[in-house]
Amino acid sequence: MNKRTLWVNPAQCTGCGTCVEICPVNAITLVDGHARIAEEVCTGCGACVTSCPEHAIQEVIEARIIPLPERPAPAVYQPGPLMRQVATTVAVVGTGVLVKLLQSGARLLGQWLTSSHAPTISSLTQGTPGGMRGSGRQLRMRRRGH
Ligand code: SF4
Ligand code: SF4
Incomplete structure (x- = not known):
């Protein structure tokens, strides 16, 4: 558990010295007409907080990050036999x-x-002169009259 941290609001402190008198460890002194708390001496008992007539001494709440507990790694899906x-x-x-x-x-x-429906060899040769059949060379020779 951390020790309480206190702060004197200079706008409210009148320098009456009440806190200086009540501090059991002499952690408070008056500087330039305002109370000043020596953090290294203060035990955080809170006596000065309740004794100040001006409510000039306030506790500083320090936010801190609380780490999350360790979480197990997510399980990898393994299909069953079915x-x-x-x-x-x-x-x-x-x-x-x-x-x-x-x-x-x-x-x-x-x-x-x-x-x-599919094209046949005969349908491909239709339209040739005289409906001739044969290789291309033979067809050309016949066309020339040989
Ligand atoms: S008791 Fe309060 S007003 Fe008086 S000196 Fe201490 S802090 Fe300041
Ligand atoms: S909290 Fe206690 S020890 Fe700290 S300054 Fe106030 S009276 Fe002194």
Whole structure:
């Protein structure tokens, strides 16, 4: 426990000397007509505070920071066996669904490519002179009349 700290308000002290007389350890002296307390001598008994007729001696309350008690580190979440099982099941099922979707997409793409909507070799050669078939060199030679 800290010792009380006292302060003499010079605006209120009249220098009557009452506190000087009552202090049991002679910690108070009059300087320039005002009481002055020697902190190193004062025991903080408070006798001068109650004896001053002018209420010129006041206690100084010092604020201090009180450290918080040590707190344990926050616990790291560890999933239990049930949650691990659920996570594994979700991963397996999700992977299976993804594979099924990819297979369906590949099948649809194959069907579309083999359907009549997709361009064929014959449709690509349509519009060539005389509906000719053959390689590009053969087509050019035929066009020139060879
Ligand atoms: S008793 Fe009060 S007014 Fe008188 S000298 Fe002491 S502090 Fe000042
Ligand atoms: S608190 Fe007690 S010891 Fe300190 S100055 Fe006042 S009378 Fe003296």
